[in-house]
Structures are given as structure tokens and as C-alpha cells.
Amino acid sequence: MDKLKQRIVEEGVVVSNQVLKLDGLLNHQVDPQLTMEMGKEFAKRFRDAGVTRVVTVESSGISVAFATAYELGVPLLFARRKKTLLAEPDMLCERVPSFTKGIVTDILISREFISADDKILFIDDIIANGDAARGLIKIIERSGAELVGVGIVVEKSFQPGGKAIRDQGIRLETLAQIESLEGGKITFAD
Ligand code: G4P
Numbered sequence: 001m002d003k004l005k006q007r008i009v010e011e012g013v014v015v016s017n018q019v020l021k022l023d024g025l026l027n028h029q030v031d032p033q034l035t036m037e038m039g040k041e042f043a044k045r046f047r048d049a050g051v052t053r054v055v056t057v058e059s060s061g062i063s064v065a066f067a068t069a070y071e072l073g074v075p076l077l078f079a080r081r082k083k084t085l086l087a088e089p090d091m092l093c094e095r096v097p098s099f100t101k102g103i104v105t106d107i108l109i110s111r112e113f114i115s116a117d118d119k120i121l122f123i124d125d126i127i128a129n130g131d132a133a134r135g136l137i138k139i140i141e142r143s144g145a146e147l148v149g150v151g152i153v154v155e156k157s158f159q160p161g162g163k164a165i166r167d168q169g170i171r172l173e174t175l176a177q178i179e180s181l182e183g184g185k186i187t188f189a190d
């Protein structure tokens with residue numbers, strides 16, 4: 001998506017060789033127009049997959065997941081993040097480390113909103129090491145639902161998350177692939 005790449009170049013702040021700050025369009029502020037276009041693009045790519053539910057993890061995935069779900073005419077379900085002290089039988093839960101925050105959180109989805117009949121499209125904002133994605137994929141597997149694909153706005157392809165998902169045979173679509181942040185410069189893969 002050329003418009004997205006242009007915005008990333010204009011507004012992204014390279015924090016280190018590993019981390020790109022995208023607060024202006026993904027992680028703090030949301031541009032509704034651009035977000036709806038991202039949703040349209042994901043909906044177009046997954047139109048034939050028979051999606052019954054879009055799933056993301058709070059918080060930064062919600063806006064683009066909403067746009068995608070709106071375009072596909074299906075509900076959006078977002079996994080909650082919290083510290084769980086006791087196992088809750090009606091919740092599917094996975095513990096995941098967070099790359100940027102340096103902490104471990106639990107992501108949870110209620111069994112009430114996901115079933116074995118579902119065809120799930122997982123949407124998220126950024127993929128780095130893929131820990132959050134791995135946790136969510138495990139939850140979807142345990143629910144018995146089918147994961148028909150994953151859509152991520154920004155893939156940092158110098159980190160292993162995206163490749164790990166593709167290597168599992170899961171269809172992954174990304175809107176911008178960043179190959180390198182070396183020397184403070186954003187280099188796209190294509
Ligand atoms: P992931 O690849 O599955 O996202 O897991 P990882 O553990 O690598 O990343 C954890 C969190 O860090 C994610 O946000 C992810 O979007 C964010 N992140 C990783 N690299 C970057 C980066 O270069 N720039 C920015 N802005 N974020 C990055 P999260 O924990 O899901 O938090 P939230 O944004 O949804 O609240």
C-alpha cells in the first residue's frame with residue numbers, strides 16, 4: 001500500500017535498528033480515513049476466505065481490525081490483556097512476552113465468543129518477534145476454530161515473526177514490509 005508507506009516515511013520515528021515508532025498512525029493516534037483504506041485492502045485480500053470473525057489483541061490492532069471487520073460484515077473480537085491470577089474455565093488464555101515493553105502479559109478470549117464453526121481472520125498492527133501472534137494462534141487452535149489467515153499492517157521482516165507464521169503454512173498478508181531500520185533509514189522490502 002503506497003499511501004501507507006508514504007505515511008510511514010513521513011511520520012515514523014526510527015528509535016533504534018530494531019524499533020520504529022508509529023504513534024502518529026497506529027499506536028497512539030489513528031487516521032480514520034487511512035485506517036478504513038487498510039481495512040478495505042485486507043477485506044479485498046481475504047474476501048474469498050469465508051471469514052466469520054475478525055480477531056485482534058488490544059489495543060493497537062483494534063482500529064484496523066474494526067475497519068476490516070466492517071468491510072467483511074462480520075464481528076470484531078479483541079483479546080483482552082491482563083494479569084490473571086487464577087485460571088478461568090470460560091476463558092482461553094496464553095502468556096506472552098512483549099518485545100517493546102519488556103513485560104509478560106496474559107491474553108484472553110472468552111469461549112462465549114469463539115466456536116469450532118468459526119473461520120478466523122487475525123489482524124494486528126505490527127509484527128516483530130511474533131510472540132503475541134503465536135499466543136493468539138494457540139488460543140484460536142484451542143477454541144477449535146479455523147484460522148484462515150493473518151493480516152498485519154507493518155511487518156519488520158528483519159525480525160522472525162512473519163517468517164515463523166508463513167513457515168507454519170498460515171497465509172500471512174502484510175501492507176508494508178520493512179527490511180531494515182539501519183542508520184536511521186526506513187528501507188522497505190519492495
Ligand atoms: P508481536 O511481533 O507478536 O507483536 O510480538 P512482539 O513481542 O515482538 O511485540 C510486542 C509488542 O511490541 C506489540 O505491541 C508490537 O506491536 C510492538 N512492537 C514491536 N516492534 C515494534 C516497533 O518497531 N514499533 C512499534 N511501534 N511497536 C512495536 P503490543 O504489545 O501488542 O501493544 P499494543 O500496541 O497493541 O498496545
Ligand code: NA
Pocket residue numbers: 057058059060061124125126
Ligand atoms: Na498489537
Ligand code: NA
Pocket residue numbers: 027060061125126
Ligand atoms: Na503494537
